[in-house]
Amino acid sequence: MSIIVYVSTKGGDVLKSSLEAVSYAAQTAETSNQEVVAISVGKVNSMDELGKYGANRLIQVQSSSISSFQPNLIAKAIHEIVKMEGSNLCILSHDLNGKAIAPILSVEMNAGMVTGAVGLPDNSDGFMVRKGVFSGKAFANIKILSENKIVTVMPNSIEKKEFKNTTNVEDVDIELGTPRITVIDQKIASTDVPLPEAEKVVSAGRGLKGPENWQMVEDLAKELGAATACSRPVADMDWRPHHEHVGQTGVAIRPNLYIAIGISGAIQHLAGVNQSKVIVVINTDKEAPFFKSADYGIVGDAFEVVPKLVEAVKRLNA
Amino acid sequence: MKILVCISKVPDTTAKIAFKDNNTSYDTNGVQFIINPYDEWYALVRALEIKESQGGSVTVINVGGAENDPTIRKALAIGADDAVRVNTLASDALNTAQNIADYAKKEGFDMVFCGKETIDYNGSQVGGMIAALMDMPYISYASKMNIVESKATIERDIQGGKEVLEVEVPFVLSAAKGMAEARIPNMRGIMAARTKPLNVIEPSNTDYMTEIVGYELPPAKGECRFVDAENPEELIELLRNEAKII
Ligand SMILES: Cc1cc2nc3c(=O)[nH]c(=O)nc-3n(C[C@H](O)[C@H](O)[C@H](O)COP(=O)(O)OP(=O)(O)OC[C@H]3O[C@@H](n4cnc5c(N)ncnc54)[C@H](O)[C@@H]3O)c2cc1C
Numbered sequence: 001m002s003i004i005v006y007v008s009t010k011g012g013d014v015l016k017s018s019l020e021a022v023s024y025a026a027q028t029a030e031t032s033n034q035e036v037v038a039i040s041v042g043k044v045n046s047m048d049e050l051g052k053y054g055a056n057r058l059i060q061v062q063s064s065s066i067s068s069f070q071p072n073l074i075a076k077a078i079h080e081i082v083k084m085e086g087s088n089l090c091i092l093s094h095d096l097n098g099k100a101i102a103p104i105l106s107v108e109m110n111a112g113m114v115t116g117a118v119g120l121p122d123n124s125d126g127f128m129v130r131k132g133v134f135s136g137k138a139f140a141n142i143k144i145l146s147e148n149k150i151v152t153v154m155p156n157s158i159e160k161k162e163f164k165n166t167t168n169v170e171d172v173d174i175e176l177g178t179p180r181i182t183v184i185d186q187k188i189a190s191t192d193v194p195l196p197e198a199e200k201v202v203s204a205g206r207g208l209k210g211p212e213n214w215q216m217v218e219d220l221a222k223e224l225g226a227a228t229a230c231s232r233p234v235a236d237m238d239w240r241p242h243h244e245h246v247g248q249t250g251v252a253i254r255p256n257l258y259i260a261i262g263i264s265g266a267i268q269h270l271a272g273v274n275q276s277k278v279i280v281v282i283n284t285d286k287e288a289p290f291f292k293s294a295d296y297g298i299v300g301d302a303f304e305v306v307p308k309l310v311e312a313v314k315r316l317n318a
Numbered sequence: 319m320k321i322l323v324c325i326s327k328v329p330d331t332t333a334k335i336a337f338k339d340n341n342t343s344y345d346t347n348g349v350q351f352i353i354n355p356y357d358e359w360y361a362l363v364r365a366l367e368i369k370e371s372q373g374g375s376v377t378v379i380n381v382g383g384a385e386n387d388p389t390i391r392k393a394l395a396i397g398a399d400d401a402v403r404v405n406t407l408a409s410d411a412l413n414t415a416q417n418i419a420d421y422a423k424k425e426g427f428d429m430v431f432c433g434k435e436t437i438d439y440n441g442s443q444v445g446g447m448i449a450a451l452m453d454m455p456y457i458s459y460a461s462k463m464n465i466v467e468s469k470a471t472i473e474r475d476i477q478g479g480k481e482v483l484e485v486e487v488p489f490v491l492s493a494a495k496g497m498a499e500a501r502i503p504n505m506r507g508i509m510a511a512r513t514k515p516l517n518v519i520e521p522s523n524t525d526y527m528t529e530i531v532g533y534e535l536p537p538a539k540g541e542c543r544f545v546d547a548e549n550p551e552e553l554i555e556l557l558r559n560e561a562k563i564i
Contacts, residue, residue, distance in 0.1 A: 008477060015477065068483075069476055071446070071456055094442075096477045099435075100458040103446025106412060112527030113411065115441050128531060135437050137335040139534045146527040180455040181483050184471075188479035200564070224564060242461075242495050243475070248331050248437055249355050250495070257563045268331045271437075274536070278561045280553065281542070291542050296556060300547025312551040316558065 002035040003028060004082050005055070005091040006074075006101065012045035016155075017093035017197050019053050023160040024153045025091040026054020027120055038167070039081050041066050041074055047167040054163040063176045068183035069097070073176045075104035080174050082109060094152040095196065102152050111148035118157040135248040135271035155197045156254050157275075195244065198227035200257040203246060203273070205231035207262020207283065207302060211239035216306045217261060223313040229253070231263045247272035261302045265290025282306070319374035319465065319487070321365040322427040323398065324418055324445070326354040326408070327382060327389040328438040337533045344438075344533070351389050356433025358393070359500040360493035365431050366397045367498060368465060375399045377425075381408040381417055387516060394511035395503035401514070406521035410528045413521075415447030420522040423452060428487040429470075434459050434494045442492070449490035457489060461496035 005025040007018035014022075025036045038055040041063065050058055061077045078101070082090055090105065092098035094116045106113040118139070119130035126143050129151055133140045144151075195201065202221040208214065214228075221228045228244060235245035246253055248271035258276035263269060265281070265288055273279070274293055281294040284301050291297045298305055329335075330350040338345040353362070365376045378393040380386050381404040390401045404417045422430055430452075432445035442458075449456030459475035468487045473480055475494055503511075545553045557564045 010478070017477075069481065071458065072449070075450070096459060096475055099442040100446065100456065103411070103415075103443045104450040104456060106443070107415075107447050107450035113443060114528065115443055131440075133439055133533070134329070134335045135440060137536075138337070139536065140439075141531045141534075143529045143531050144527065145529055180489075181457065181485050183481055183483045185482040186476075186479065187481070188476075194478045245495065252440070257557065257561075271331070278557070278563050280557070293539055294542040295539070295561070296553055297542045297544050298547050298550060298553060299544065300550075305547055305550045308550045309554060312554040313564070316554060316564075 002037045002085045002087045003089045003091060004078065004085060004087045005036060005038050006078055006098070007038050007040050007044070007050070008093070008095070008097045009040055009042060009044055012043055014040075014044060014049055015093070015095070016193065017095040019049055020155060020158050020160060021091050021093040021098075021153045022050060022055050023053040024117070024120065024151070024158050026163055027161055028089070028091070029054070031123070037081070037085055037087070039078055041077060047169065051165040051167040052162055053160055054165055055167045056165055058167050058169045060169060060171050062171055062173050065176050065179055068179070068181070069100075070179045070181060071100035072104055073179060075101050075108055076176050077174050078105055079108040081172070088148045090150050092150070092152045094154050098152045102150055106150050109148045109150065110146065111150045112144035112146040113150040113152070114142045114144060115152040116154045117151050118154050121151065132275060136252055136273075136275045137271055154254070156199065193227060195227045195229055195246070195251055196253055198253070199255050200224050200226035201229050201253060201255045201276075202226045202259045202261070203229035203231070203263065204234070204261040204302070205263030206233050213303070214240070216310060219310045220259070220306055220313065223310055223317060226257070226259075231269055260290055261306060263290060264288050265293060319368055319372060319428045320426070321368065321374065321376050322422050322425070322430045323357065323362045323365050323376060323378045323393070324430065324432045324448070325357040325362065325378050325380050325390065325393050326433070326436045327351050327380065327386045328354045328436055331355070331437065335535070337535075341532045341534065353389055353392055354433050354436045356435065356493055358396070360495065360497035361431035361433050362393055362396060362398065363498035363501050364463060364493060372465070377402060379404070379418055379421060381406060381414045383407065390516055391511045392503065394514045394516070395507040396501055397507060399514065401516040403516065403518050404521050405518050406524065409530065410526045411441050411443035412447055412527050413523055413525060415444045415451060416523040417521050418444070419448045419451035421519065422448065430454075430490040432490070432492045434492045445490055445492035452488075452490070455485050455489045457483065457485060457491040459494045460491045461494050463491065463497065
């Protein structure tokens with residue numbers, strides 16, 4: 001039997017979040033002796049990474065009707081492959097692509113689903129998966145009871161294990177019908193890693209006083225190779241774009257490093273970031289609640305501390 | 319336009335998260351409940367704006383027990399015309415979606431709005447499932463939407479950016495930040511909500527595909543290690559050599 005994993009591509013390259021899903025599938029397959037079959041819609045440039053993270057085969061679905069993002073049609077394509085392979089487990093990333101496709105696929109496959117998994121399935125008594133709930137404030141262990149199953153994998157939460165597989169490629173033509181959504185414009189941000197998948201994040205809050213003071217935040221992020229984020233009031237006041245807003249009502253992230261500058265650490269903010277592996281807090285107020293969730297802290301003025309940090313990282317990088 | 323808005327009841331964002339019965343159920347003791355922010359601030363308010371400018375109706379639907387009624391009344395106070403509660407436990411997304419879809423099919427709606435996810439189970443599931451069950455296009459993470467006659471123009475969040483698309487009714491969307499501005503119910507709305515219809519219907523589906531076995535709280539953080547503000551270079555050194563993260 002095989003485990004099916006859906007991979008998204010950008011310009012033919014497989015997204016990092018999808019490689020994590022491949023690795024999740026491969027580590028699940030390892031214990032149950034199954035084959036990992038990746039599915040892409042359209043061409044993948046290089047098989048090296050897919051093989052490295054454990055895909056045995058890649059099925060490239062060619063369909064004239066999918067030239068833009070059509071979740072309904074992609075779900076249908078995945079379901080066709082699932083049937084062809086006789087598989088009953090499908091893995092996707094819990095990125096924006098997976099969030100759009102997986103629920104539709106779950107109806108197509110009549111499959112129970114756990115979204116945003118942070119651990120591999122536990123097969124000791126049924127099929128149980130761990131996921132974050134209450135916006136990062138707790139975890140739940142959820143059993144899938146149905147024969148068919150879908151798991152979506154939270155970005156940045158699975159250790160990628162290396163395999164040395166060679167991925168064989170097959171092309172499949174599937175007639176999927178006419179898309180009902182017409183895409184008329186697209187704004188893709190530069191080549192930067194999207195915030196939910198970034199491994200390092202530098203974030204700042206109202207303590208920075210105004211949008212004109214963000215240069216040092218961007219400098220620090222650039223030197224560290226990090227993405228930038230912000231607290232909700234900062235996005236609400238339009239100091240920063242909305243997609244940078246992290247927290248319970250913004251983007252939930254779990255990078256390896258989260259640096260919070262001039263952010264008080266309100267419970268709603270913490271909810272979206274407290275799964276980060278290492279948290280650094282820089283705040284003038286030593287009583288700021290954020291320090292209780294921090295691994296490292298500096299009690300000090302961001303306007304003095306941050307430029308010094310930028311210089312220190314520059315020296316390190318030199 | 320006849321619009322259906324799906325609302326979920328969730329703990330207030332400041333609520334204490336604790337579990338009982340050997341960590342198998344959420345301890346609701348002393349917890350205040352609210353409408354899931356994405357459902358209320360974005361999905362519901364945008365639906366009301368469309369109704370106000372173009373006519374039609376806004377129905378809210380919730381799957382849950384009678385204890386949800388005060389939360390549902392709040393949606394009526396904000397301006398929904400009527401409400402439906404499917405009288406069953408909402409513990410499995412597919413079951414919840416099936417119950418909503420069965421009702422929606424019977425009543426016939428032009429659009430179904432959900433929030434992008436709930437802040438308790440963080441599933442991002444129900445909207446897409448309803449769309450598939452009703453064989454309608456699904457537009458996830460919509461951050462703007464306008465509709466002229468039967469054609470909607472929607473901006474949605476996609477991996478790494480945004481996209482603008484056109485779609486004909488009927489469709490299902492999940493709402494994200496940007497769709498609308500939250501509204502606070504006024505006295506008139508609160509008074510009116512008391513007499514607006516809240517119909518309770520029995521579930522059409524009782525199959526469960528998933529089961530929550532138990533909960534865990536994250537391990538407590540260790541002590542914060544403070545670095546002198548005069549010497550921030552030390553932080554970089556610690557991140558490199560102790561945390562091994564840069
Ligand atoms: C329903 C609901 C949902 C919410 N969702 C979110 C969410 O998703 N995300 C979110 O972020 N918030 C959210 N909030 C808002 C949250 O409660 C806080 O109000 C918000 O996080 C505060 O942002 P802040 O820390 O930037 O600002 P403040 O709380 O004003 O904190 C500014 C901090 O900067 C420090 N400071 C000031 N000057 C300096 C300086 N020169 N150098 C260093 N530090 C300095 C101050 O000591 C202070 O700690 C939500 C609130 C509600 C009610």
